[in-house]
Every structure is written in structure tokens, then in C-alpha cells.
Amino acid sequence: MTTFWILLAGFILICALGVVLARSPITSALFLLGGFLGVAVLYLALNAEFVAAVQVLVYAGGIMVLYLFGIMVVDSEVLRLTRQVHWQAWPVFFLVLAFFLWMGHELYHQEYEPPPKAVPVYVLQEGEDSTALEAKLAKEAAERQAPNPTRVARVLFSDFLYPFEGASVLLLVAVLGAIFLAKKEV
């Protein structure tokens, strides 16, 4: 099991390094594709099956194709003439390294405790029948056993219904903005 985690984390980090350091944007995009697939496997290993599927479908399937398409549409001469690395690369490298060492040390030595589990207590009134309560508890236990997509959908369409609709408006605005930016006469 530990070998699996080391291999997965190493794969994701090597892909991320490739994104930042590769010379050609196509290579960067393909490294990012590998990184997204690695992150999807990580989600799968952390019991988030639905999000892993969405990651592969939307990120690896949709967004990456969009990026590759964008790179192909743009004249490759323009991309090749772009000097690859900024003059501020070395100062930024040391700045980010210092930030990484300091903050990473802090984060690593933090205590990560799961919150204490709340145990519900039910008090039966005088003369009350316990069958209704038992049926309710059995239903709740069955819901906890439901597959991951079912439970995610319950949360998404009850507690987060309005943010969900807001996300659809956001995507609509983003599409309109992209069309406006990319059309011929601005």
C-alpha cells in the first residue's frame, strides 16, 4: 500500500514539474494531462469515486482538449519566438522555495484530528411506539451505505442547490465572454 502511495505522489509531482519546466507548450499540456489522471487516481483512493470520474471526464477529456486545441490554433511561430523563461525566474525560485520550506514545515507538523463523532440520543415519550423510530434509524443507516454518487447527489441537490444553479450561470457567462473575446472585431 505504501509503495502505491509513493509511486502515485511521485508520478503527480514529476508531471507537475514537467508542466512548469517543459520547453514546448504541447509538452507542458501533455504532462498536465498525466498529472490530472494521477490526481484522479488519488481521488479514487480517497473514496471520492464520483469526483474521480468527473475529473477524468471534464478535466482530462474536456479542458485538456480545449487547451491542446488552443495551442494548435495559435501559430506555432508565435509560440516558438516567445522567450521561455522570465528574467525573474531565479529570484522567484528562491522566494517560492523559502515559502515552501517554511509553510511546508508548518503544515507537516500540524495536528490533523477528525472531529469527534456526534452520537444522537433519542428519548421515547411515555407510551410511544419505537417501531417508527427504528424504521427511521434503519433508513439513515441504509443511506450511509449508499454508493458514493448517490450520497454526493443528495448533498449537491439539497444543501448546494442554489450554488449549483449559480455555477451554471457562471459557465454561461464564461462561454459568452470567451466568444466575445475571440471574435474578429472587438
Place this chain on the structure above:
Amino acid sequence: MSMPLLILLGFTLFCLGLFGVMARRNFIVVLLSVELIFAAAGVNFIAFSELTGNLTGQVFTIFLIAVAAGEAAIGLGLLIAMVRLKNTANVDDIRELKG
């Protein structure tokens, strides 16, 4: 993987993305580095969702993916406008708003 190591993995992804945004000149690579930062946020969300047994983190990751899709669309629109108007993909050449 233990929780501190997962958080550290997400943080390393974030730092690599931060470095890419600040050190690269090519607009496409800058956008890809922003995607790395999004991935770091997603790893953190899922890690804490697993730690607390709360599904809100997973739902937020779905919203995160939607926001990343919008960002990719706008970013590529900007790239195409940039190449059409200035014939460059270098972020340093877009400095007309600089006083």
C-alpha cells in the same frame, strides 16, 4: 497516505503552480500552471473530506472543476485575442495598461 503527507502533496503542487505563473513568459504555460493550483485545491478538499467523513468537500471539488472550465474558456479566448491583435504569446508584451 497519512494526512500531513497529503496536505504536503497539495502544497507542493500549489508551489509548483505558483512558480510556473511567476517564472514563465508563455501565456499558455501560465494558464496550465493556474490549473496546477486548482488541482492542489482539489487535493486538499478531497483529503479533508476523507478526514472528516463529510461530503461537502467532494461537492466543492465539483464546483472547483466547473470554475476551472470557465477559466480555461476565458483564458483561451484571451490567448486568441492576444495573438490576433499583438501577434505574440508573451505575457510581458501586454503592458498597455501599465502606467
